[in-house]
Amino acid sequence: MAGSRARGVDAAKAPEAIRDIVATYLARHRYDATPAWPLTFTVRWPDQRTLTSQAPDWHKANNTLRDWAQHQGCLTTLKRRLMVTPVALIDTVTVADEATALRVVGGQGARQYRKARTRIDLLTRELGVSRETSSAVAKTLDRESDTDIALLIRAARFFATHDAAGMTPRQVPLAGFSAKWLDQTHIKRRDAICTLCGKDSLDFSERPTELRMRWLDPAYTDEPEMVITKAWQPARERKVRFVIIVENKDTYQGMPPVRDGLCVWGCGRAIEASISLLPWLGAACEDNCGDDYGARVVYWGDMDADGLEILDAVRQAGVRCRSLFMDIEAYGRYSWFGTNLKPEGTPIATRDPKATPTLNPGERELYRMVCGAGSSGRPEYLRVEQERIPLVDAVDVLRSFGWQVINHQYEEDQ
Structure with a gap:
């Protein structure tokens, strides 16, 4: 052996x-x-x-x-x-x-091993699948909670005997499940159910990908927010020179006026799919590229593992964007705003760093650190949320990029 x-x-x-x-x-x-x-x-x-x-x-x-x-x-x-x-x-x-x-x-290593073996045994026993199948599914869902594994077993039993083709995930009549449990953001759960049921697909009818944007140019700020579900590009008469993609809604709503500017709400990982609705972004930033990435398109997300993985995904989608407050230097300046808790109050877990080929050295160093894999060990905080950083500081940096930020309320108050 x-x-x-x-x-x-x-x-x-x-x-x-x-x-x-x-x-x-x-x-x-x-x-x-x-x-x-x-x-x-x-x-x-x-x-x-x-x-x-x-x-x-x-x-x-x-x-x-x-x-x-x-x-x-x-x-x-x-x-x-x-x-x-x-x-x-x-x-x-x-x-x-x-x-x-x-x-x-002993200790944590033994507990993690027992947890994995228990899940393999559970899936094999409850669903009658081979240990090879149970092992593959358990490994894929390593980060899921015990509650979610129990729900997975219930869902696999349901889909093994029911056809949900044409339904949206939220329409499936699974009692006791959150309506979001099978959303597109949980594709691993869907794949696991298919593996356990021997199906190629659950054949859901998906919601269209959706993206929200608003004009920052003062000439158009009275216009309503735009919600797009199909590929979109600005009309010829509307010049878009500056685009900022922000992760969180508070920052999206609070961004100050920028001449020829557009603000995109990335909504966390949703931007990884919805960025395809703005196919012109990749070509647009090529016109004004400086340094490593063009200042024309900026991505601003949380300083945490998820935020930096999203930044990498946006760049891999073809958008050569510059990051804002997402490197080791920014962490040093704003880490006192940090947290180690998720919104529901549970601890943020460390993780193994993924390959992030588009991150520059400062971004990659921060990414490894907030994954808990930095050379100096676990940092004091694993997340610095975007909303905590003063917008007046963002204005200063955007202006250094050449952005035409105007009439900012924080400047008027000083």
């Missing part, structure tokens, strides 16, 4: 090294249909001269490793080495099975 391949560890730090390797193995293989065991470790001892000259230290290391292995329930083999007199040193340590591995690791 793959798990039996020997791994070398230095004798002086063998218990710690074995624990770290086993923890990594459990994390990587917790969603395997059948994790491979055992894990065997070869203990590396120093050369004969060092063993002899430092015999008391190596006797102690051998006794420590022996006692640790016995306490954890690990199997060991011995080999004879000369340390003044012949001594039986531990040659290999074997973690024979899952139960032993969990004792070795």
Whole structure:
């Protein structure tokens, strides 16, 4: 079996090294249909001269490793080495099975592994699917709550015997479910249901993608907000030189007048789909590109992992936008506005950073930090919300980009 391949560890730090390797193995293989065991470790001892000259230290290391292995329930083999007199040193340590591995690791690593295996067992038992299928679904929905996994099982049973073709997700008669539980933002749940039911698609009738915008140019600010569901571009007589995409509604509504300006409400991750309704943006920003990205189109979102992933997605969609207050320098200036709580009061979780090829070094450094993977460890706050940053500060930066911001209320108050 793959798990039996020997791994070398230095004798002086063998218990710690074995624990770290086993923890990594459990994390990587917790969603395997059948994790491979055992894990065997070869203990590396120093050369004969060092063993002899430092015999008391190596006797102690051998006794420590022996006692640790016995306490954890690990199997060991011995080999004879000369340390003044012949001594039986531990040659290999074997973690024979899952139960032993969990004792070795303990703590959060063991809890995460048990959670994954419990979910695989639950899906297999409740829905009668193979462990391979259960493993794949459980891995896909790793970040879903236990409540959502229970709802998934109920939904899979429903769709296995009912046809919801032509309905919108909110019209499906699933008792006890939020109307938003199967929205397009939860595509992984839909895919998981299809996998569990053996279907290619749930054949929903989707709501059209929607995007909200408002004019910032004072000549048009009395006009109502625009809501578009089809590809749109401004009329020839309306010059659009500056476009700002903002993540949150308060900032969208509060943006000051900008001559030849347009404000787009990204509405969080919804912009990843709705940006396609403005196909001219990619070409438009090419006209005024400076530095790395054109100042003509600006994206301003939260300083958190989601916000920076959205920024990367917008750029990958072809919009070469400059970010506003979304790099490590901005975090240093505004981190005291930060939070570690979601709107409902639950903690914001750390995550593994994704590939974000369009982020510049300052943005990428911030992204890794707010994922909890920065070189200095977890920051004080994992989120600095866009709305907390004073608009007067945004005006100063936009003007430095060449934007024609006019009659700003905060300037008038000073």
